[in-house]
Amino acid sequence: MKSEALSELVRKDLKFVWHPAAQMKDYESYPPVAVVRGEGSYLITEDGKRILDIVSSWWCNLLGHCNQEISDALAKQAKTLEHVIFADLTHPLVVRLAEELSKIVPSGLCRFNFADNGSSAVEMALKMAFQYQAQSGHPERIRFACLSGGYHGETIGALSVGSLDLYSKLYKPMMMDNIHISAPDCFRCHCGCKRNQCDCACLGDAKKVFETYGKELCAVIVEPLLQGAAGMRIYPEAYLVGLRSLCDQYGVLLIADEIATGFGRTGEMFACNKAKISPDLMCLSKALTGGYMPMSVVCTTDEIYQAFYADYGQHRAFVHSHTYAGNPLACSCALKVIEILKRDHILEHAAKKAKRLTKMFSSLENEVDEIGEVRHIGLIHAVELVADRQSKKAFDPSLRIGFHIYRKALNAGLLLRNIGDVLYFNPPLNVADEDLEKAVLIMKTCIKSELALYKKQGQDK
DSSP states (O other), X not given: OOGGGSOHHHHHHHHHOOOTTXXXXXXXXXXXXXXXXXXXXXXXXXXXXXXXXTTHHHHTOOSOBTOHHHHHHHHHHHTTOSOOOOSSOOOHHHHHHHHHHHHHSOTTEEEEEEESSHHHHHHHHHHHHHHHHHTTTOTTOOEEEEETTOOOOSSHHHHHTOOOHHHHGGGGGGSOOOEEEOOOOSSSOTTSOOTXXXXXXXXXXXXXXXXXXXXXXXXXXXXXXXXXXXXXXXOOHHHHHHHHHHHHHHTOEEEEEOTTXXXXXXXXXXXXXXXXXXXXXXEEOGGGXXXXXXXXXXXXXXXXXXXXXXXXXXXOSOOXXXXXXXXXXXXXXXXXXXXXXXXXXXXXXXXXXXXXXHHHHHHHHHHOTTEEEEEEETTEEEEEEOSBTTTTBOOOGGGOHHHXXXXXXXXXXXXXXXXXXXXXXXXXXTOOHHHHHHHHHHHHHHHHHHHHHHHHHHHHO
8 A cells, every 4th residue: 555545643653563463564555454442342443434343352352442431440540559569569459359250260269360461371370380280299290281273372381382383383492392182173073073963082182192191291271162263163061071080180280271261252251161160270361351451360279379388488489470460450440340240241141142143143154155164152253264165175375365354344344353264253242233233244245255256266267
């Protein structure tokens, strides 16, 4: 795009800013959209265009942009206490937040260590697990296991327990040597099973890993029920139950990364609740503050906490800190989010919206032959586009079908993200029904438009 067609704001952005998870050369053709305001499920650009944020701005906006109650709570706290060092000092809001979290997290989790982003929470959980094993008579337990296709953040430790080369391949010489378990993929099941029609034969690979490495395993880390960055892969609750059982059998800790799934995203407050299991450590972030402030927390059990509790001279403390741990501003937002979720029965209303959205996606599947699968959990819905539905053959990645649909949708007023050729919705839990209908219609139009162009180009060759 010619520079004279860009606004002053966008020109300065391209001059100074390096955006995350992007090839900046793409911005020559598709410059960033300048957003100046948020309102409910919408973002408003500098030229007044309204964009429906159907992905909750990277999954963290839980109750709409500029939610009046959360904004008021944040503004009030900013006039009282903006920050305080969290070593040796405390404050009322963080104590209240820990107490409120203790009431809603899975059974057994009762101790809370705060940080400021998801990757940091994962790093903390890994270190806690490692130190716990060492201080509990098992210094031989030094390795971690994770699922193929897993994503847990982009700091080195978090990358090490992920399994997506897109993010980690270049950095492997820097990373820990972990054990990768073949993850369940209910769309392209390597066991030949079909979704909702199996007994989790795919758990067999995890069993082999535990049989081989069980005595040296420190912990297993998973995204419970939903592998987001892998393409919104949704797997059975029975698989998570099976992992919990294997961990118990072999004395291995289970770390649940609920950064993306926590606070109602899967239909329950936490994904672990759906499977009726409790992890040993659980990481939370994203929706924790409703998308207002960076914050994360590692929740753990009293048993793990007690392994660190000793006289100073024994050197058993968890010597790990983050500057903004327990930040009062973030706490004020998180407390208001939990209050609204409970008071307004947000999860119950979201469940009704999810049923209606599932019907819309199912109808779309009947209209578009290239939709290989519709998958959903809670309000999260995704379609995977394929070159052939019968064989599940994927499109050539170089075509960037999903990316072009995303761009078309953005131009049409819908912020729709793609993961390869998987297109997904992850809206605020209080999104309006008419906005869901609008989003599905825009996505359908853009899918059909891009596929028609793809077919025409094929005919012209």
